[in-house]
Amino acid sequence: MITIAVCGMGKEQIARAVRSAADGRATVEVKSDFEAASAVSQGVADYYIGACQSGAGGALAIATAILGADRVTRLSGVGIPTATPETIIEALESGRVAFGVAHSHIDQAVPNLVEAILKRIEP
């Protein structure tokens, strides 16, 4: 079973969204951004989801620092549309493991992301 570390603004809301979408097929760990990125870096967690106002700042700054820019991506932000399932799949295919979403888009972005992750590991 995969482990998803969640952090940032509204992290409990992200955790609920992940649990609901995963329906028992993923473990969720609520952490600080530093702990969540470190967990992915050390292989303790498989994916990272963070949130902040913009989906790029607090959501991804620490993850980018610890994991590197080529392993993180922003899925939503204020004033831009939430990433489509196709875009999310592309991001996963290119090796992204850390995802930033705008706090206000958690309920739209996180279920799509979790479904794409699960589809990828459970073809």
Add this chain to the structure above:
Amino acid sequence: MSELSIGSFQLPLAAVLVFGLLAAASALAVHKTAAVYHDGLRTSVPELWLNQRPRVDLAKYSYAIGIGFVLAYALPYSLATGIMVIHIILLSSDVLGLWFQRTWTVLAASFAFGAVATVVIAAAAFGMQHLPDYEGALQAMFAPVAATFPFLVAVAIAHQFGVRWGVAAAVLTLAVWRILETALTGSDHSLSAKSGALTLGLMTLGLVASAFTGPRTPAVGDQLYAEGVKRVHRHWPYLVLPPVLITVAASQGWLAGEPLQLVLLAVGSHEAAAAVAFYSVVAFIPLIAMSSTVSGVWNQDGYPDWYLGAGYLVREPVGAVAAGLALVAVELGSLRRVMHLLMTRPRLHGIGSAARDALDVVPGVSILAGAVVAASGLGGVIGAGIVVVMYAFNEAKGRPIMPMAVPVFGFLLVALTSDALQTLGLG
């Protein structure tokens, strides 16, 4: 002091000059890759000198992640009050500093932007303030925010340690608040007491952090951030002027760090705004220090928002310059120690994150309540309805505008519509 004056509209030229210089100094720091304001941009800046990304591409990214904060977060508050929210200047400086190739173009364009933005915002706010009943309604909109900000710490504690601890912290906040109100007889009770309550609340939060109740991570050396710290230090000449100008602008009541501080300045409580600014330091230190030292790119506003907090308290320009310089020295001189602390005390990150959550929740709920009341005062049930419907539509559309900005947009719309109807004899 010289003023830009058109009819009854007056704006100190010093404000235009300070914001022009702040935008220029800030954009110069960005252009030299010494600093950027947006946390989401900072860790991408090294891609420039690693030749992994062209400058214009990064400028476009900076615009994409920053424009929402300018238009759909900071702007309505500045238009409503005439006080500049720092995001407007510094996020624009991020874009301008990256966009232009030549230093002189960066300086000219950003100075012009800062000066023009100052005049436009002041003129718009001047127009709003001359609408009938506007000032009273504005104060009504801000009243719930000014009354609830002492609970920031309690909400942060609830986020980090659970509701039970949050309730205990809220009770403690109330108790301290009450004691201070009783003690501060003869002065401006409520605002002084609120400021005191938050200050004490901050101390409580600081105690939680410094009490090191969480697990301690063994020190693993400074490999992750040593080079970044050196790079930040090498760029110190670009990192002095923006903070000093920020402190000066805040000392004159021209500049606020985010909407909550702006609201407190607008209701005349500089001490409360300063308390929130120092609370913000607890909230943002982990994020700024980590993202800056691993990338080697600092923030023009340093640890948000202690320059602003110092300015709110000093309230005169010469003292503000001295305070700004002193804080720059402390900030840059303590980077290694702060990073060591953050690396060995991971709970500080959790507390910072929870504190940022509270900065969203407490004023967000309060400004909605205030805007409904204020719009009701201006436009009756229809006015209140407009604010509520705009908020609900924004939610239904997936929040294209940040929830904290929608009530203010709604309030401004009601104020303008109400005036137009009265002018037409329909109100």
